Amino acid sequence: MDPEPDLVNGFEEFEVEEILDHRVHQGETRFLVKWKGYSDLLNSWEPEENLGNCKESLADYKRRRNVSLSKIGILHEEEENSDINGL
Numbered sequence: 001m002d003p004e005p006d007l008v009n010g011f012e013e014f015e016v017e018e019i020l021d022h023r024v025h026q027g028e029t030r031f032l033v034k035w036k037g038y039s040d041l042l043n044s045w046e047p048e049e050n051l052g053n054c055k056e057s058l059a060d061y062k063r064r065r066n067v068s069l070s071k072i073g074i075l076h077e078e079e080e081n082s083d084i085n086g087l
Contacts, residue, residue, distance in 0.1 A: 003037035008053075014038075016054040019061040031061070 017036035020043065022029055030045040051058060
């Protein structure tokens with residue numbers, strides 16, 4: 001059974017277990033989120049504005065991936081180019 005979300009100011013709020021990946025689509029950075037207590041089948045791509053209450057998870061992700069959120073789109077493009085060029 002899935003856990004019940006917390007209610008914060010009348011809105012359901014789910015706890016982030018871990019941020020797994022990121023991508024840039026049409027200029028918007030989205031993060032692949034693993035929700036605490038839920039199956040991996042329910043992982044979802046979320047824009048940063050939906051992750052306002054998990055700054056620690058974002059910071060952990062940045063440290064693990066050695067990226068700056070302000071440069072994440074540029075880094076993502078460089079990663080794709082290096083994959084294509086075999087670098």
